[in-house]
Structure formats: structure tokens, C-alpha cells
Amino acid sequence: MFRLIHKDRKSKARLGKLKTAHGEVNTPVFMPVGTQGTVKTLTNAEVIECGAEIILGNAYHLYLRPGLDVIKKAGGLHKFMGWGRPILTDSGGYQIFSLAKLRKLSDEGAEFSSHIDGSRHFITPEKAIEIQQVLGSDIMMTLDECVHYPAARDYVEQSLALTTGWAERSKKYFLEYREQSTENREKKQLLFGIVQGSTYTDLRKKAVRDLLKIEFDGYAIGGVSVGEPENLIHEVSAYTASLLPEDKPRYLMGLGTPPDIVEAIGNGIDMFDCVVPTRNGRNGQAFTPQGDLQLRNAEYKEDTRPIDEKCSCYACKNHSRAYIRHLFNTEELLGLRLVSLHNVHFYVKIIELCRKAIRENRFSEFKDEFLKIYNKGGLN
């Protein structure tokens, strides 16, 4: 399913191809987040025009609304949302622990109340897989507990035992489902395990060892960027990536800003998802190679330049900073759309440039240059 194509000579960055039932994905890859079965404010055609090869959907949200019956009737999430390319779904674990009101956590599963209407639900590792089977995602994730930072060692140890136990059950259920029918097998869904362990390196190591025994199609690094200092984000993810097998894709969950992603690619990570381009875009924050701009600021009032002069997205080809600022000031919806579009385009293009640099064995130089220019102009 995954082919490692090339390794950069001077860094750990790598190029790969991930084969899924809805097409091949070139890695490293950025997956725009489509929480509710939509990349917020953008049409699928626009997401494709940005160059996105795969998107992410949230099992928790889609399970609560519209509910599995609706999606089943539509023939799965791809058909329901009219998206023909690959989809990765998370297991819902992160939202159960962060968004829902958690009622009870046990070896068996997690009982929670919906953040929408308070209705009670019980999700087991098996149920999380079943939900994703109905969604028909190309890549499914196991249910895990994402521990926030800081966390006491005792707690992390206990939590890891729970996550590992859940991973085993998820795999077992996944295999049983595949055995049940040709139709199930033909969906060719992949299952990724998630490495937890907080900032304790020995626990990360143990987590990897245990997951490798279970064998997954790919491995995600979870519990990163959950409140820890910036240097630890990269230390922990680089260390964890170094423990993972070369011939399987590595997915760093939920990260991050453009410099974070470029840094992580240099540490050997292949897949990323993040709400930042769309969420921050809806607040008027636009990303450029020279850093980010807050387009609501008065300094852009008469700025006739596009967000980024070198960008080829629709927003930059047709509109000025002054116009977009005006849209935000007057609460016109087009403003949210234009900046979201530009940001998703920017994230996808940055990763394309990373891939090009890896292919040419000059990733380290590319990274240093990118970070130098980005950090010099950024964060205003």
C-alpha cells in the first residue's frame, strides 16, 4: 500500500506513494480538514484546485450528525459529500476527550454525552471502527486516549495500556470485518495505529513496540501539540518517527503551522492534517512564504497587492488585500472563503515544494531558507 520512493540524502525527509481505494496519494501530504464532511467554506472543486489529494473527516461529528443511517443510505461519506478522492477519518477519540462531556472511561470504551444535545453514547474500539466502515473512509484510525500536556507519568502509563488494548481490539475487529464478505474486502480500507506516550520517551518506545506487534498499515503520532512547549513538539515527534518502520506511512496528527510542518517533514513525517489554514483563515489570518498577515489590520486598508504576489490561487489572482480586508470589515462571507482558499492552497503548495526539494536532495537547504524568510516576516 505504501511505497517509499526516495530518501533525502542529508535529512530524514522522504518521498512516498500511498495507494488507497480512491487513488494514490503522494507523500509528504497535507490533508485539509473536513470536519462535518466539508472543508469549511470551500467547494470540493476548489479543494481539488488547491491540489489537495486527500482530506480528513471526523468520525465523532459525522456519527452524531447526520448520523450513520443517513450516510449509509447515501452509500458512504464519499458519495454523501460528493468527494471522489481519498478520505482519512479519525476515530472520534480526540473529540470524545476534548469536546464531549466524558461520563465514564473504562477498558471497555468511553461513555460520553454529545456536545450538541447531551444525548448519551458509548463508543468502544470496535464501534469506532464500525463507524468508519460505514463512512467508508480509505484510512481509518484506532480509538485512543489523547493525553494532554502536562501529564503525570502514572497517568500516562495507565492511559497507554488502555490505548494499546484498544488498538489490539480494533485490529481484531478490522480483520473479522474483512473476512465477512468480498464486498468488505473490496473497500480496501487501511487501518492506522496511534502512538501515544506523552513526552516520556521510554513510553513512546513501548507504545511503538506494542503497536508494531499488532501490525498496522501506517502509524500516527498522537498526543503532540497538546499544550507542550514548541521544542518538545519536535523532539517527541522526531524521536517517535525514528522508531517507526521505514516502509509504513507516518502521520503526525493535528500539526500545525507551516514552519512546524516543514520541520516535521525533515524529521521523516509523511502525513499532516490541521485546522489552522481554514480556522485561522476565517479570522482573516493569511499565510505567505514571508510569514502570516492579519488582513483585518488597518495597514492593509489601501494595500492593492494580493495576499501573496507569487501565489496562483483564485484569491491572489483576482483580489487585493484591501478588498479582502473590506470583506472582513463588512462581515461578507466571501472574505472567509477567499482566505481559506488561499491558505489551503498555500499549505498544499509548500508541501509540493518540500517534495521537489527532497527529490533533488536539497531538503535541508530548502528548510533553512523557508524558515529564515518565514520567521523574518511572520507573526504580525
Ligand SMILES: [Zn+2]
Ligand atoms: Zn493565494
